[in-house]
Amino acid sequence: MKLPLSNKTLRLIAFVSALLICYAVALASRFAVLHANYQEHDGRVPFTLESALQFRNAQKVYHGEGIPRHDPAIQYPEGIDVFRTDTVWAEYLYGWGARILSSNLLLETRIRILTVAWFSLTVPLLVIWVAAGTRRRSAGVVAGLFYAVSLASVIRSTGLELSRENFALPFLLFHLAWDTLSVRKAEQGGRYQRYAVGSACGLGLALATWDMIQFYTLLWGCVWSWRLMRRPDFSSADKWRCYLPAVALVLVGVSVPYHRAHGLWASPSLGMSYGLLLLGVCVARGWRGSGLKRLLVWVAPLLLMWWLGRTYGSHYHHFVELAWAKIRFLNQKPIDPALLTFNQRIMWVPALNSATWPLTFMFFPGTLIAFSIYGVFVLGFLIWRRRLPLSADACLPVFPWLVVAGVTFIFFVRFHVYVAIWAAAGMGVWWAWPWEQGRRWHAAWIVPLTALVLLMESVQVWEDPGRWGRPNVYYKELEEVTEWLREYVAPQPVLANFGVSASLLAYGGCSIILHPKFETETIRQRVQAYGEALFKQNEEEFRNWAEAHGATHYIHAVGEFASIHPELQMRYFVDALEPPPDAAARVFEFQPERVRYFEYVRGNRKYRVFRLITQADEVRADRLTIRAQRALARGDLDEAERLAWSALALFPAQCRARDVVARVTSLRDQGFTYVPEPEDVSTP
Numbered sequence: 001m002k003l004p005l006s007n008k009t010l011r012l013i014a015f016v017s018a019l020l021i022c023y024a025v026a027l028a029s030r031f032a033v034l035h036a037n038y039q040e041h042d043g044r045v046p047f048t049l050e051s052a053l054q055f056r057n058a059q060k061v062y063h064g065e066g067i068p069r070h071d072p073a074i075q076y077p078e079g080i081d082v083f084r085t086d087t088v089w090a091e092y093l094y095g096w097g098a099r100i101l102s103s104n105l106l107l108e109t110r111i112r113i114l115t116v117a118w119f120s121l122t123v124p125l126l127v128i129w130v131a132a133g134t135r136r137r138s139a140g141v142v143a144g145l146f147y148a149v150s151l152a153s154v155i156r157s158t159g160l161e162l163s164r165e166n167f168a169l170p171f172l173l174f175h176l177a178w179d180t181l182s183v184r185k186a187e188q189g190g191r192y193q194r195y196a197v198g199s200a201c202g203l204g205l206a207l208a209t210w211d212m213i214q215f216y217t218l219l220w221g222c223v224w225s226w227r228l229m230r231r232p233d234f235s236s237a238d239k240w241r242c243y244l245p246a247v248a249l250v251l252v253g254v255s256v257p258y259h260r261a262h263g264l265w266a267s268p269s270l271g272m273s274y275g276l277l278l279l280g281v282c283v284a285r286g287w288r289g290s291g292l293k294r295l296l297v298w299v300a301p302l303l304l305m306w307w308l309g310r311t312y313g314s315h316y317h318h319f320v321e322l323a324w325a326k327i328r329f330l331n332q333k334p335i336d337p338a339l340l341t342f343n344q345r346i347m348w349v350p351a352l353n354s355a356t357w358p359l360t361f362m363f364f365p366g367t368l369i370a371f372s373i374y375g376v377f378v379l380g381f382l383i384w385r386r387r388l389p390l391s392a393d394a395c396l397p398v399f400p401w402l403v404v405a406g407v408t409f410i411f412f413v414r415f416h417v418y419v420a421i422w423a424a425a426g427m428g429v430w431w432a433w434p435w436e437q438g439r440r441w442h443a444a445w446i447v448p449l450t451a452l453v454l455l456m457e458s459v460q461v462w463e464d465p466g467r468w469g470r471p472n473v474y475y476k477e478l479e480e481v482t483e484w485l486r487e488y489v490a491p492q493p494v495l496a497n498f499g500v501s502a503s504l505l506a507y508g509g510c511s512i513i514l515h516p517k518f519e520t521e522t523i524r525q526r527v528q529a530y531g532e533a534l535f536k537q538n539e540e541e542f543r544n545w546a547e548a549h550g551a552t553h554y555i556h557a558v559g560e561f562a563s564i565h566p567e568l569q570m571r572y573f574v575d576a577l578e579p580p581p582d583a584a585a586r587v588f589e590f591q592p593e594r595v596r597y598f599e600y601v602r603g604n605r606k607y608r609v610f611r612l613i614t615q616a617d618e619v620r621a622d623r624l625t626i627r628a629q630r631a632l633a634r635g636d637l638d639e640a641e642r643l644a645w646s647a648l649a650l651f652p653a654q655c656r657a658r659d660v661v662a663r664v665t666s667l668r669d670q671g672f673t674y675v676p677e678p679e680d681v682s683t684p
Contacts, residue, residue, distance in 0.1 A: 015137050019124040022144035026120035029149050029461050033158040034112060036466035041475045046482075047108065048473060049516050051161035052502035054091060057082070058111055058162075059506075061095025073511040075523065076493040077550045080515065084261035089209045090167035093118065112159030119157045119166040123148045125173035126421070130428035132180040136435060142450060143428030149458040152363040152420035155468050165417055168210030173421075175202030179241055186237035196240035204248030208256050214269045215408070215418065217249060219401055221272030228276060229294055232283045243280050246273040262519070263311030274301035315519055318343040326354060326411050333567055337575040342528050346573040347518065351414040360409075363416050365460055366453030367423045373449060374430060398425040427453065477606040481555065482508035484602055484609070495551035497570065498527055500607070504555065513549045531574035534585045542584035543597040547614050554598060556588040556608045596653040613651050621651035628660045637664050637672070 037045055047055040053074065057067045067088055072079035082088060098110040105113075123144045131140025147153050157166050182195035203220075207213040224242045228234070234242065250273050253264040264270060275298035282297060325344040331354045337345050348354075361368060402422035408415040431450055434442040461468070482503060485494065490509030494501075501512040514530060515523045533545040546554055566572050571579060579585055588608065592600045598610035628643035644660040651657075 011137075015131075018137070018141045019127055019144075022123045022127055022141065022148055023120055025145060026123040026148035027116060029154050029458075030116045030120065030158045032462060033154065033465040033468045034116070034160060036464075037158075037160060037469035040466050040469070044479060045108070045160060045469075045475055046479060046503060046507055047161060048470065048478075048503050049161070049499065050502060051163065052506035053086075053516070054162040054164075055108065055111065056506040057088060057091040058094040058098070059107060061092055062098050062107065067091060073491070073505055075515045075526070076511040076513055081257075081261075083257040085258070085515075085517070085520070087164055087209050087211065087256070087258045090115075090162070090164060093167070094162075111162070115162060115166055116157065116159045118170060120148075121170040122173045122421075125170060125177045126424060129173060129177035129180055130425050132177065132184050133425075134429055134432035135184075136428075136432040139428040139432035142431040142454075143424045145454060146427045146457065147420065147424035149454065149461055150364075150367070150420050150424065151457065151460045151468070152367075152416045153424070154461050155363075156417065158468065160469055164210040165212065168206045168213055169417070169421075171202045171206035171209065172213060172216060173202075175199045175206060175245070178202060179245075182237060182241055186235070192237050193240055196237070196244055199241065200244035200248040203245045204252045207249060208252045208259070211259070211262070211264075212414075212417075214264075214267065215405075215415070217269040218272070219404060220245070221269060221276065223397060224276055225272055225298060228279055229298070232279070232294060234283075239280070242276060246276045249273045250277070261311075262315040263313075266305045266308045266310075267312045268302065268305065271302040271305035274305070275299065314521060318347055318518065318524070322347045322352065323411065331411060335567070337567075337572045337577060342573065342575075343518075343524060345575070346524070346527070349568055351412075353413050355410045355413050359413065362460075364419070364423065366456035367427075369456070370427065370430075370449060370453045371423070398422045398429060402426055474606040477604045478503055479507070480604055481602075481607045481609065485510050485553075485555075489553055492552040493550045494553045494555060495530070495546045495549070496555035497530075497557055500555065500557055510553075511550075513546070513551055528574065531570045532576075535571050535574055535576035535579040535583050537584060538580075538582045539584045539587050539595065540597050543612060544615070546612055552612055553601075554588075554610045554612060556592075556610065558589065558606055558608065560585050560589055599652055613653075617650040618654075621647040621654045621657065624650070625654055625657045625660065628657060632660055632663060635672075637667060640664055 046052070060067055067082055069082060070079055071082050074080045094111045094114050097114045098107060101110040101113065126147050127140040127144035129140070130143040131137045134140070156163060176199075178195045179199040182192040182199060185192035185195055203213075203217070207217060224246075227238075228242070249270060250265075253259050253267070253270045256264075259265070278301060279294060279298050321341060321343045325340055325348070329339070333348050333354070334340065340348070399422075402419065405415055405418040405422055409419050427450060430446060434446060478500065485504060485508035491511060493511035493513060494504055494508075495513045496504055498514045498516040501514045502516045504510050505512045514527055518524050518527070529545065533542045537545070560569060560571060562569065566577060571577055571585070576583070587595055588598075588610070592603070592608055592610075595610060597613050599613060600608065601611050602609040624643050624647035628640045628647060631637075631640035631643060640660055641664045644657040644664070647654050647657040648661070
């Protein structure tokens, strides 16, 4: 029986089915890692670092409280302006979406399901982008499957931690896909305008939700600027593709509170957009000019932004500092911390660490093999045919972008996010090459190579999914501390290192002194002051610093003096690899029972909780001790003992109060029982 469906309809059904399969594979890969970590940690895996603060805001949305403009509980006592400190968008999706899912699941689990489901949308969008760019749906499917199982894509999108990049990347892929579709529609004489509008909206939303989209906007701006320099007479479709996203970027830069506070309106990426729009207006009014004149018109806004961009520079100069240090020391972190500034030392850590060969091969095992073979093939074409084997396609410049992202990845591992996207697209382009060039016999080696790469990438994730969780995170011990703080300390402010402070707020309900983010000068200065007080000053001076910031308790993370990777520890960050003998950190780490200006109240193998003994506590303890000594002199043993113990409760290191207790005990052992009349004197 003949099916009443045309071949075109059948191909469309097959393509939609392939999209769903790719999406399902992406979900399965990430849920496998998530499930393995849940099993390893008995189903309780709290969020940490900035992820914990993001979860806390999503929790507020879930309970209908809303996200406050000013949050006094973070960076206590002055607090932070939430919308100027973070790009707060994903929390609304997670909070509202969690209401739909089953209430039998933990809120963390529901939010993790949502973030994985949202991020996995990048896979079908990548399929559409590559399929439209290569005109081969099979190429899009290959690219989508590769991205779905690639460890470089999976490792930061499992839902174990929340990140703003996972919320932004679907918008970026939407921009790429719809931009390419607008080209295809223009070629077919169709209505490309709606695709161009969608592409611009996608790019604007991506930038609004993650500031590192600026890396892509710089590449995007360079591509369009180069095209405009070469030939200013754009087609109608190219005008829509160029100027609409530029307008969207400008609107985001001046309207989003976070970007406005960080001076994005005066950044190089938006300077390119200003130049494109200015040059576009000039061309539209009939001015062409020579190439040099067009270059001057385009450069003028960039120079103006450089002159005005002091706010932008103050928020992002630490990245420039770090980049310069890596160039200066040939991408090798020096053993001597004195050779680096504080910003360079504290930023030169995962995920801004430098790439090594073992780390690169872990992220891209199949990719390295495939592109090494492709590189040899391209080199052979250049030598024998004097041309590149692949035809240049302006709507899919994945290989130049891959090279730039790869070089950036060598200096900053975090950029594996972009390498994974361009590498997946590159795999799709290579898959389509034999059919595009009419050399189908090349499929004899490209097809098995692609299958091998997909297998290697899949095995990397699925062989042992549990190992791709957060390393060196003590979930059980962290939960013990946060539960105790919630019951006995909250909402009092506490001091802890920036790695654990966010969890103490999100789960312990305590205000925190340190913010686990380094994008403002004030946050970095406070973290530096904390580290120097802990490792360069004595216990009393550290207590005074903590008290000045309102802390009532200090939570010490054991392991500050570990011999493994000292370059990742706070003592390295503050240039104190060998702290002085009386440094506060030495007491908390090795002799917690001998603290004088703190009281050890609780601890486990990783975290120790100390109560601050304030200067006011010392004064009150001294007064109570004087009263206890007077009572002892009168022979009133019960009163002397009571006052002495009250003094010790405030200040356990009060030696004179201990002497009173010891004297009372000795007198009682000797049988002294005389209790005089109470003395009628005022309390000193």
